[in-house]
Amino acid sequence: MKESVFIAQHEVDWEEIDAFLTYQTARRRARAKLDAPVIDAADFPARYRRVCNQLALAENKGYSQRTLERINDLTVRGHQHLYAQKRLKFGSIFDFLFVSFPRVVRQEWKLFWLCSAIFYLPALLTIGILLYNPDYIQIMMDADQVSEFEQMYEPAENERFGESRGADSDVYMFGYYVRNNTGIGLKTISLGVIGYVFTFLILIFNGMLLGVVSGHLLNEGYATQTLFPFVITHGAFELTAIVLSAAAGVRLGHSIFFPGRYTRVNSFKLTARRLMPMILGIVMFFFIAAFIEAFWSAMPLEPWVKYTSGALAWLFVAWYLTFSGRGRVLATEAT
Amino acid sequence: MSNNLTRRHKQPADGDVRVETPEGVNLAAPIADLGSRAVALLIDFLIIAVLFLLLSMLSMFGRTGEGVMLVLMFFVAWTYFIVTEMLMDGASPGKKAMSLRVVADDLTPITLEKSLIRNLFRFVDTFVPPFCGIGAVIMLANDGNKRIGDLAAGTLVIVEARRKRKTLRIEVEPIAPTLALTAKEQRAIVRFANYYEQGYHERANELASRLQPLFPTLSEAEILTNLRGYGRYIKGDE
Numbered sequence: 001m002k003e004s005v006f007i008a009q010h011e012v013d014w015e016e017i018d019a020f021l022t023y024q025t026a027r028r029r030a031r032a033k034l035d036a037p038v039i040d041a042a043d044f045p046a047r048y049r050r051v052c053n054q055l056a057l058a059e060n061k062g063y064s065q066r067t068l069e070r071i072n073d074l075t076v077r078g079h080q081h082l083y084a085q086k087r088l089k090f091g092s093i094f095d096f097l098f099v100s101f102p103r104v105v106r107q108e109w110k111l112f113w114l115c116s117a118i119f120y121l122p123a124l125l126t127i128g129i130l131l132y133n134p135d136y137i138q139i140m141m142d143a144d145q146v147s148e149f150e151q152m153y154e155p156a157e158n159e160r161f162g163e164s165r166g167a168d169s170d171v172y173m174f175g176y177y178v179r180n181n182t183g184i185g186l187k188t189i190s191l192g193v194i195g196y197v198f199t200f201l202i203l204i205f206n207g208m209l210l211g212v213v214s215g216h217l218l219n220e221g222y223a224t225q226t227l228f229p230f231v232i233t234h235g236a237f238e239l240t241a242i243v244l245s246a247a248a249g250v251r252l253g254h255s256i257f258f259p260g261r262y263t264r265v266n267s268f269k270l271t272a273r274r275l276m277p278m279i280l281g282i283v284m285f286f287f288i289a290a291f292i293e294a295f296w297s298a299m300p301l302e303p304w305v306k307y308t309s310g311a312l313a314w315l316f317v318a319w320y321l322t323f324s325g326r327g328r329v330l331a332t333e334a335t
Numbered sequence: 336m337s338n339n340l341t342r343r344h345k346q347p348a349d350g351d352v353r354v355e356t357p358e359g360v361n362l363a364a365p366i367a368d369l370g371s372r373a374v375a376l377l378i379d380f381l382i383i384a385v386l387f388l389l390l391s392m393l394s395m396f397g398r399t400g401e402g403v404m405l406v407l408m409f410f411v412a413w414t415y416f417i418v419t420e421m422l423m424d425g426a427s428p429g430k431k432a433m434s435l436r437v438v439a440d441d442l443t444p445i446t447l448e449k450s451l452i453r454n455l456f457r458f459v460d461t462f463v464p465p466f467c468g469i470g471a472v473i474m475l476a477n478d479g480n481k482r483i484g485d486l487a488a489g490t491l492v493i494v495e496a497r498r499k500r501k502t503l504r505i506e507v508e509p510i511a512p513t514l515a516l517t518a519k520e521q522r523a524i525v526r527f528a529n530y531y532e533q534g535y536h537e538r539a540n541e542l543a544s545r546l547q548p549l550f551p552t553l554s555e556a557e558i559l560t561n562l563r564g565y566g567r568y569i570k571g572d573e
Contacts, residue, residue: 002570003570025424048358049358052356052358052359052360053358053360055360056359056360059360059361062521062522062525062526062570063570064529064570072362072363075356075360075362076362076363076364076442079356079362079442079443080438080442080443080444083356083441083443084443084444169398169402170402171398171399171402171403172398172399172401172402172405173402174402174406175401175402175403175404175405175406175408175409176402176405178405178406178409179405179406179408179409182409182413183409183412183413186413186455186458187458189455190455190456190457190458190459191458191459191463193456193459193483193487194459194463194469252487265486268486268487269486269487269488269489272452272455272487272488273448273452276448276451276452279451279455280451
């Protein structure tokens, strides 16, 4: 068949399909201006397959590049429309909250405990050293910094304690925690892919920082009055989220360096996809922590109230990550 | 996890990604190059900078305003690309300006999950040295010009609109070939004639001159004209 005859024969066909695809992909407002397409949606698959045939034919006959590109572009658009993947289902929010997030954490339980150890052991060790000899604080931290956080948790000086002072700044502190902590968490996760030595270093460093502050304030005698009541409630979410981000980062890096029976890229792809609920969960935990830290932890309440809420928070986190979603079928997978 | 319905071919030299669809045809889409993606990123960063500037005006409303500002800044920094890619069919404003688009490896539209994954790794891709980001180095080292985020999510950035080619007509009179040409030879001649019309005259001359020893009586220009004429004849255009 001559190319010009071929084009003449299918011209109308292509224009109709083009109009259909333009209409289907247009936004609502733009759509109102367009004419309703001639093709019925039910006929589209058949029409699309015909274009595929024409593309194969045109390629085979050696028609000009221009014609080929025209049919090819039409086919690409048709393909995208026909095989578009399903949009988010309503049930997926429920799935994420109650099933997939805790489930992925449980799948990674070994890494979770490993990262916990790498985080908490340096903290405990540092506290131990400081309790053994309080003077070691001098080699662990600048004198300026020491006096800064001493002031921060000085019981007598302020009604509100922690970093937040005055009701007006609660929202500010919320924003500050959200931006910093969540950002650092997400960065930790993504940095894992270029070698998780950094991840471990971040964990150890932060653990030691926690230990220095706690150990020193224990020595000063503020810890049980201000520091622990302040951190205990949001710590349940924040410290867990820190450990989880490290675990996620390490897992992602590990999937690249030790892909097992997959190709490196496929192993990475699969892992990133599997960990997605966990990463969203980490963001959620950081947000909850920021909220508690800004609006609850800084409130001037009796220490025992704080300890009670703290205990409840830790119990909740432990219960949630251990039991939520066990033996459940995903709502989006149920038929 | 890779879609069994479609298969990716080995990357050809012309920078197109080729995907075989369930209908048995090969689709081709041009892969975006490092340069245009960098420009797109720059445009997006400028937009983000403007957004940050606007947000910083919230600090007029005291500490509470600053708090709201910080939360919004977090969202702009971490979800700008996700939101724009989802709302604008895979093209953030910068990509749109450069007529680029993110699609899945099988050329289907991007999903929320893929967008989340590819943009989680944007931080490592753009802010971790060497150079302006390890992503650029990774992009040069694989077939699909993919940065880490693209590899993780299984996405590709393609060029949306090809440059429009002018109507291709072979501008010589048709000449009936005197030789019996096989189908393969006919196709080669038509492709050669099309190639000439696309404006690659010098290269076409060079190719045609290779035939000189076969036709000692003809000049190079005549060989070229003959080939184009055969092409026109075989293609059968009016």
